Amino acid sequence: MQIQKTSLPGVLIIVPSRFGDERGFFSESWSRRTLHEAGLDLPEFVQDNHSLSSAVGTLRGLHFQSPPHAQGKLVRCGRGRLFDVAVDIRKGSPTYGKWTGCELSFENGCQLWVPAGFLHGFVTREPDTEILYKCTDHYAPDCDGAVAWDSIGIDWGLTDPPILSAKDARAPALNEFDSPFTYQGPFDYEARL
Numbered sequence: 001m002q003i004q005k006t007s008l009p010g011v012l013i014i015v016p017s018r019f020g021d022e023r024g025f026f027s028e029s030w031s032r033r034t035l036h037e038a039g040l041d042l043p044e045f046v047q048d049n050h051s052l053s054s055a056v057g058t059l060r061g062l063h064f065q066s067p068p069h070a071q072g073k074l075v076r077c078g079r080g081r082l083f084d085v086a087v088d089i090r091k092g093s094p095t096y097g098k099w100t101g102c103e104l105s106f107e108n109g110c111q112l113w114v115p116a117g118f119l120h121g122f123v124t125r126e127p128d129t130e131i132l133y134k135c136t137d138h139y140a141p142d143c144d145g146a147v148a149w150d151s152i153g154i155d156w157g158l159t160d161p162p163i164l165s166a167k168d169a170r171a172p173a174l175n176e177f178d179s180p181f182t183y184q185g186p187f188d189y190e191a192r193l
């Protein structure tokens with residue numbers, strides 16, 4: 001298993017080991033013990049999500065849940081290929097409004113750790129792409145929020161306008177948004193990795 005830092009301190013790329021044989025492969029897609037041994041103790045996960053996006057260019061995001069139900073997410077791609085993005089929205093953070101992205105696919109097995117205090121979104125790069133992600137808090141519709149996908153300067157790699165939900169199409173721009181998150185300093189694991 002590999003852990004890679006990104007341009008956003010706190011956001012990590014995690015690549016579980018895959019054991020291939022003539023049948024295919026086996027991988028432990030989540031192991032608290034393996035990550036602990038690597039110096040990474042993530043919060044407890046309480047909900048797993050799974051969504052299918054049929055068309056290429058489907059963009060879901062940029063979403064968050066505000067406190068007291070803020071969610072950290074460990075994201076992976078179960079089928080197809082997508083570009084996954086995190087944006088720091090912690091007021092006072094040295095990287096406030098900055099983004100990082102990573103291509104997640106069934107083939108590469110990469111996962112993205114998006115801590116609470118960050119927006120999350122993705123755009124699909126193949127038809128019938130499935131995303132699976134573990135969340136550190138339960139769904140709380142009253143705390144659900146969104147920021148416009150095209151208000152942050154993210155290079156989504158789009159050649160055509162994306163397919164959006166009505167909610168995402170009317171989300172406020174980042175510069176019109178008052179974040180409910182405040183920077184609390186570096187995450188404890190940053191110094192250990």
Ligand SMILES: Cc1cn([C@H]2C[C@H](O)[C@@H](COP(=O)(O)OP(=O)(O)O[C@H]3O[C@H](C)C(=O)[C@H](O)[C@H]3O)O2)c(=O)[nH]c1=O
Nearest residue numbers: 049051060061063064073120121122138139140165167
């Ligand atoms: C998120 C969520 C949704 N729902 C229901 C609510 C709606 O009836 C339906 C679709 O919800 P929504 O349009 O918010 O789904 P996405 O656009 O995929 O939103 C998600 O996509 C981005 C990328 C995220 O990171 C979040 O997990 C989440 O915001 O599922 C639930 O029942 N539980 C849930 O946890």
